[in-house]
Amino acid sequence: MTADHPQVRLQCCSKYCNTAILRTVFPSRRAACPRLPLSRSRCDNARMTGLSVALANLKPGTGKTTSAVWLAHTFAHAGNRVLLVDADPSGSALEWSDLAAMYPGLPPETAFPFRIVALPSREMHRRIPEIAHDDDVVIIDAPQMEDHAAIALSALRYADEILIPCAPSPIEINRTTPVREEIDEVEALRDAPARSAILLNRCVARANSTGDAREALQGLGYDVLETAVPRLEVYAQSFGMPIPDAGREVWRRVARDLIERCAPLCSVRS
Ligand SMILES: Nc1ncnc2c1ncn2[C@@H]1O[C@H](COP(=O)(O)OP(=O)(O)O)[C@@H](O)[C@H]1O
Numbered sequence: 001m002t003a004d005h006p007q008v009r010l011q012c013c014s015k016y017c018n019t020a021i022l023r024t025v026f027p028s029r030r031a032a033c034p035r036l037p038l039s040r041s042r043c044d045n046a047r048m049t050g051l052s053v054a055l056a057n058l059k060p061g062t063g064k065t066t067s068a069v070w071l072a073h074t075f076a077h078a079g080n081r082v083l084l085v086d087a088d089p090s091g092s093a094l095e096w097s098d099l100a101a102m103y104p105g106l107p108p109e110t111a112f113p114f115r116i117v118a119l120p121s122r123e124m125h126r127r128i129p130e131i132a133h134d135d136d137v138v139i140i141d142a143p144q145m146e147d148h149a150a151i152a153l154s155a156l157r158y159a160d161e162i163l164i165p166c167a168p169s170p171i172e173i174n175r176t177t178p179v180r181e182e183i184d185e186v187e188a189l190r191d192a193p194a195r196s197a198i199l200l201n202r203c204v205a206r207a208n209s210t211g212d213a214r215e216a217l218q219g220l221g222y223d224v225l226e227t228a229v230p231r232l233e234v235y236a237q238s239f240g241m242p243i244p245d246a247g248r249e250v251w252r253r254v255a256r257d258l259i260e261r262c263a264p265l266c267s268v269r270s
């Protein structure tokens with residue numbers, strides 16, 4: 001890991017533990033810690049997922065897969081163990097990794113330097129903990145809710161952070177409402193409240209629409225990540241390819257935004 005990369009900083013959740021730890025425990029999980037079974041409540045944070053993020057939206061084409069894959073790369077590049085869960089039955093993220101692994105001149109394992117599993121299951125919230133116990137960061141590419149509600153709900157049920165990618169346009173802003181309603185509905189099924197935020201993406205550089213959308217969304221009561229992802233060819237053309245260096249900085253900032261939302265237990269290492 002290098003100095004300029006975000007690092008998921010880990011901290012022990014147990015007051016009885018003196019071990020210096022560099023893994024994250026999220027506030028929600030810390031709150032749940034006293035209720036954890038004995039095997040998980042001991043100081044063994046390497047077995048606890050630090051950060052789980054679900055990319056969710058009502059519709060396809062809003063940038064869920066692109067965001068999930070770039071974010072997974074960003075966290076992996078920063079030295080975290082990452083699990084990318086492709087929860088969309090269309091399997092786009094998995095297909096992306098398969099294609100990237102065939103990229104000429106690159107060892108297949110370096111194209112996607114993290115684990116990726118297909119798990120388009122309505123029981124995902126129960127299954128991920130069985131799979132992800134060694135991972136620092138879990139990113140879920142959830143399917144569009146309008147077609148796969150039960151799977152998407154399972155992702156909302158599991159993730160610490162629900163990220164809603166949204167273009168700065170009235171139609172996409174309107175369509176966030178059903179997502180928020182689902183998040184509210186699933187709250188009762190969760191151990192701890194979810195955080196959720198809008199990720200403004202496909203933003204046109206220097207257009208007023210980004211600021212206007214931020215204002216409108218905040219007026220509707222949403223958290224909006226500080227970093228807005230621009231609409232760029234490097235992202236539009238990235239499907240099926242290894243992630244290039246160009247375009248990574250924006251995702252580092254998104255990762256930092258996410259880490260900062262974990263405060264006080266999570267910090268960016270510099
Ligand atoms: N920031 C961006 N800039 C340009 N194109 C983008 C960006 N994010 C996503 N896209 C493009 O938008 C389309 C839909 O993105 P995708 O991630 O497949 O959406 P979803 O997973 O929600 O269906 C794809 O063609 C993708 O390349």
Ligand SMILES: [Mg+2]
Nearest residue numbers: 064065088092
């Ligand atoms: Mg997708």
